[in-house]
Amino acid sequence: DSGVTQTPKHLITATGQRVTLRCSPRSGDLSVYWYQQSLDQGLQFLIQYYNGEERAKGNILERFSAQQFPDLHSELNLSSLELGDSALYFCASSAQGGLSGANVLTFGAGSRLTVL
Amino acid sequence: AQKITQTQPGMFVQEKEAVTLDCTYDTSDPSYGLFWYKQPSSGEMIFLIYQGSYDQQNATEGRYSLNFQKARKSANLVISASQLGDSAMYFCAMREGLYDPGNQFYFGTGTSLTVIP
Numbered sequence: 514d515s516g517v518t519q520t521p522k523h524l525i526t527a528t529g530q531r532v533t534l535r536c537s538p539r540s541g542d543l544s545v546y547w548y549q550q551s552l553d554q555g556l557q558f559l560i561q562y563y564n565g566e567e568r569a570k571g572n573i574l575e576r577f578s579a580q581q582f583p584d585l586h587s588e589l590n591l592s593s594l595e596l597g598d599s600a601l602y603f604c605a606s607s608a609q610g611g612l613s614g615a616n617v618l619t620f621g622a623g624s625r626l627t628v629l
Numbered sequence: 630a631q632k633i634t635q636t637q638p639g640m641f642v643q644e645k646e647a648v649t650l651d652c653t654y655d656t657s658d659p660s661y662g663l664f665w666y667k668q669p670s671s672g673e674m675i676f677l678i679y680q681g682s683y684d685q686q687n688a689t690e691g692r693y694s695l696n697f698q699k700a701r702k703s704a705n706l707v708i709s710a711s712q713l714g715d716s717a718m719y720f721c722a723m724r725e726g727l728y729d730p731g732n733q734f735y736f737g738t739g740t741s742l743t744v745i746p
Contacts, residue, residue, distance in 0.1 A: 515673075544731060555738040556720065563731035601672055607724075607734075616662060616727060618734050620674035 516540065519604050519621035527629055531592040534624045538585055538606030544568070545587040546618065547579055548603040556603070562587055594628045601625050630655050633721050635737035642711045643745050649696070650706040650740045652721030662724045663704040664734070665695065669717040677719075680704060681727070708742075716744045 516539035526532055538545050547559040558571035562581035573579075576594075581587040591598060605620045634653045642648035654663065665677040680688045680695045688695040696705040704723075708715055721737040 546734065556736045558733065558736070561731075561733050568731045569733045603674065605674075616724065617664060617676050617679055618722070618724075619676065620666075622673055625672075 515619050515621060517604060517606050517619050517621035519602075519624050521624055522622065523625050523627075525627045525629065526594060528594055528596060530594050530628075531590065532594065532626065534589040534591070534602055534604070534626075536587045536589070536604030536606075536621060538587070538604075539608075539619050542606035542608050542619070543585065544607045545581055545585070546605045546607070547573075547587070547589050548605065549600045550603065550623075551597075551600040559589070591626070594626075596628050599626055599628045631737075632656065632735035633723055633737035635721055635740050637740045638738075639741045639743070641743050641745055642708075642715075644713060645710055647707060647709045648711055648742065650708070650719050650721075650742065652704045652706065652737060654702050654704060654721075654723045656702075656723065656725050658725040660725070660727045662727050663695065663697070664722040664724070665693070665704075665706045666720045666722065667715075667717045668720065668739075669714075674720075678706070711744045713744050713746060716742060718742075 518537040520535045543564045546561045549557045559573040561569040579589045601623045605618045607618045661682045663680045667675045678690045678693045680697045692709045694707045718739045720739045724734045726732045
């Protein structure tokens with residue numbers, strides 16, 4: 514158990530639908546990151562939050578949105594789903610900065626989304 | 630320019646042999662960290678090893694070592710005595726500005742390693 518909790522683990526839905534993926538970061542981590550990994554692809558950075566505020570944005574579609582709540586958990590909302598949105602969605606969290614391995618990025622187990 | 634470059638899409642290694650997975654990075658920040666992650670076929674992302682830009686010695690974690698060549702901006706992962714369970718995708722990553730806890734991580738495209746019995 515990495516300490517980063519993602520729900521649901523698996524999700525099957527239809528095109529045009531909307532889903533919400535949830536992430537609880539590791540205790541004490543203020544940064545939350547969302548990544549998308551399509552089949553046999555690398556990690557695509559979507560968005561990052563730090564202590565409730567959006568910090569960086571990657572290739573996140575306008576149909577997708579996210580937020581980080583005061584308790585530091587985060588949600589990724591995917592709407593008007595298309596077949597191409599089928600992927601493994603990772604949430605990851607990291608601790609304070611500094612010159613040590615303590616700032617490692619810790620991943621959750623991922624949420625596997627299948628759009629039919 | 631790409632922040633992290635992994636030029637080997639796929640690699641094969643004989644069981645019990647050593648293998649080196651290449652990673653080069655691009656940054657002008659003097660403070661950065663380099664990371665390697667393993668992703669087996671089951672999908673989870675497993676942290677393997679970390680090297681800080683100010684670390685004088687190469688990082689080692691069991692059978693994993695990081696060959697850090699700062700001037701060449703390379704951070705190759707060396708796996709010694711390969712095992713069948715090492716077959717996986719390996720990602721190199723970098724985080725700049727380590728004193729800023731909100732900075733993002735950059736990932737390479739990954740190298741798929743297959744260990745042959």
